[in-house]
Amino acid sequence: MSASADILFKPQPFGPATLRNRIVMAPMTRKRSPGGVPGKEVAAYYRRRSEGGAGLIFSEGAFIDHPSAQAHEGNAYDNIPHFFGRDALHGWERVLAEVHGAGALFVPQLWHVGEVRRLGMADDPAVPGYGPREIVEDGEAVVKAMSERDCEEIADSYARCARTAREMGCGGVALHGAHGYLMDQFFWPESNRRSDRYGGGMENRSRLACLVVARIRDAVGSGFPIVFRFSQWKMTDYDARIAASPAELGVLLDRLVAAGVDWFDVSTRRFWEPAFEGDPRSLAAWTRHLSGKPAIAVGSIGLDRPHQSKVFRDKVDIAAKYADVEPVVEALARRDFDLAAVGRAILADPEWPEKVRTGRTAEIRPFERADLAAYW
Numbered sequence: 197m198s199a200s201a202d203i204l205f206k207p208q209p210f211g212p213a214t215l216r217n218r219i220v221m222a223p224m225t226r227k228r229s230p231g232g233v234p235g236k237e238v239a240a241y242y243r244r245r246s247e248g249g250a251g252l253i254f255s256e257g258a259f260i261d262h263p264s265a266q267a268h269e270g271n272a273y274d275n276i277p278h279f280f281g282r283d284a285l286h287g288w289e290r291v292l293a294e295v296h297g298a299g300a301l302f303v304p305q306l307w308h309v310g311e312v313r314r315l316g317m318a319d320d321p322a323v324p325g326y327g328p329r330e331i332v333e334d335g336e337a338v339v340k341a342m343s344e345r346d347c348e349e350i351a352d353s354y355a356r357c358a359r360t361a362r363e364m365g366c367g368g369v370a371l372h373g374a375h376g377y378l379m380d381q382f383f384w385p386e387s388n389r390r391s392d393r394y395g396g397g398m399e400n401r402s403r404l405a406c407l408v409v410a411r412i413r414d415a416v417g418s419g420f421p422i423v424f425r426f427s428q429w430k431m432t433d434y435d436a437r438i439a440a441s442p443a444e445l446g447v448l449l450d451r452l453v454a455a456g457v458d459w460f461d462v463s464t465r466r467f468w469e470p471a472f473e474g475d476p477r478s479l480a481a482w483t484r485h486l487s488g489k490p491a492i493a494v495g496s497i498g499l500d501r502p503h504q505s506k507v508f509r510d511k512v513d514i515a516a517k518y519a520d521v522e523p524v525v526e527a528l529a530r531r532d533f534d535l536a537a538v539g540r541a542i543l544a545d546p547e548w549p550e551k552v553r554t555g556r557t558a559e560i561r562p563f564e565r566a567d568l569a570a571y572w
């Protein structure tokens with residue numbers, strides 16, 4: 197291991213546990229769970245990443261138990277795992293045992309797609325999409341503007357799943373509040389034009405997410421880490437912003453911390469980019485500074501090209517080669533963030549952490565388009 201990379205491999209407290217290093221496997225949808233049930237091959241996939249040396253492993257987004265959480269748009273949202281129901285939970289128990297057995301800590305990511313869903317989609321075609329606004333297509337309301345009661349129901353669904361994660365022995369629970377899905381749709385002024393308590397300023401736009409976090413905290417008690425992922429960017433718009441200034445970001449973070457968030461997972465496409473004009477700090481560094489909570493950075497760590505969402509993927513070359521981890525090491529040393537999450541690089545090469553640790557970076561498999569479909 198090169199001397200400078202040592203900091204990546206320093207243990208890190210995480211709730212009552214200690215991670216063996218600072219490398220996190222980012223949550224990545226794999227669509228390999230027919231009927232919502234992660235099977236043996238899913239467990240083996242996660243085990244390989246634990247054996248490869250990651251300290252913390254987030255699951256791919258898994259649907260909460262509310263019927264509006266899922267979408268099935270052709271191939272895009274099929275075979276996504278559930279985090280409810282006997283068979284799916286049995287599958288996650290196996291994943292957990294495999295991951296913990298090989299030394300990483302396992303944390304499931306809970307997901308509600310929000311207004312990506314449409315009326316008519318499985319499992320229950322009578323259930324419309326749920327989101328901040330009504331969406332009408334061909335004269336039919338396919339997404340409903342959530343009522344206060346709907347917000348409560350969704351928060352309770354998250355809380356039930358989080359309690360299950362705790363009872364199962366997971367290392368914490370992660371919430372997908374990013375990329376244009378439900379909670380992010382409320383954060384973003386473009387999709388949230390509400391005039392009630394859930395719309396308007398950031399205090400109101402963050403209300404749903406805070407309700408979710410608070411209900412989870414009530415359900416899991418103290419000492420069980422709640423990780424909140426947010427982003428400025430959306431799957432459909434890389435230039436979108438939920439917070440126009442550090443002050444507005446500060447409001448969001450303060451409220452989430454008050455509700456019970458322990459860790460922020462700050463999703464960017466390039467982890468080093470300045471978040472706001474006139475200041476070199478990244479979004480993760482701002483988050484750590486403003487919230488006083490530890491932060492996870494993600495975005496092109498160890499790769500020379502950024503992630504492309506499925507909306508843009510077919511239009512560009514997405515192959516990416518190893519990029520030196522020196523900038524990550526420097527940012528960790530500056531305490532810009534506490535953990536470094538790696539997505540595509542760990543998809544392409546489960547041994548990425550171990551190869552970096554032992555200086556075998558020349559042996560790291562580059563990321564290719566085929567890795568999105570492949571499963572190993």
Ligand SMILES: Cc1cc2nc3c(=O)[nH]c(=O)nc-3n(C[C@H](O)[C@H](O)[C@H](O)COP(=O)(O)O)c2cc1C
Binds near residue numbers: 256257495
């Ligand atoms: C195939 C794939 C699936 C993803 N699925 C999810 C997901 O389920 N939840 C989520 O929060 N982010 C998801 N992401 C985003 C990643 O967690 C990560 O933030 C992004 O890939 C940038 O990191 P990278 O540059 O290291 O790949 C996904 C990314 C990829 C490539």
